[in-house]
C-alpha cells in the first residue's frame with residue numbers, strides 16, 4: 656500500500672510533465688510542416704495571372720482593352736499585352752527598363768506617366784510588375 660501510493664502519484668505527475676512538452680513539439684512540428692508547404696520554392700517567380708493581370712485589370716484596362724485601346728496597348732490578356740506592335744515593346748521580356756508597361760508606370764524615359772491624372776501606381780506594385788518582366792515575362 657505504501658509502495659503503491661509513493662509510486663503511483665508521482666508517476667501520474669511525471670506523465671503530465673512529459674505529455675505537455677510532447678504536445679508542444681507536435682504542434683511546433685506541424686507548424687513547421689505547413690510553413691514548409693506554404694513557402695514558395697526557392698526560385699519563386701512572379702505570376703502573370705496572380706500578380707500582374709489583376710494590377711493591369713484594375714489600373715489600366717479601363718482605357719487599354721479591346722479594339723479602341725488607347726495607344727493600341729491592350730492589357731486585357733497575356734496575348735494582347737505581348738502582341739507585336741510598331742515602336743517600343745510594351746513588354747520586353749527580361750528588360751523592365753525597356754518595357755513601356757513599367758516605364759509608363761514610372762513616367763520614365765519620356766513615356767507618359769500612367770495612369771494619367773491622379774492615382775499613380777505604388778512603388779511596391781511597380782516592383783512586382785518589373786520583377787515579372789525581368790524574370791522573363793512568362794505566361795504563368
Ligand code: HEC
Pocket residue numbers: 711714715716717718719725726728755756757759760765766767769770771776
Ligand atoms: C484614363 C485612361 C487611361 C488609363 C487608366 C491608363 N492609360 Fe495608358 N494611355 C491613355 C491614353 C489616352 C494614352 C495615349 C496618350 C498618351 O500618350 O498620353 C495612353 C498611353 C499609354 C502608353 C504609351 C505612352 C507613350 O508615351 O508611348 C502606355 C505604355 C500606357 N498608356 C500604359 C498604361 C498602363 C501600364 C496603365 C496602367 C497602369 C495605363 N496606361 C492606364 C489612357 C490611360
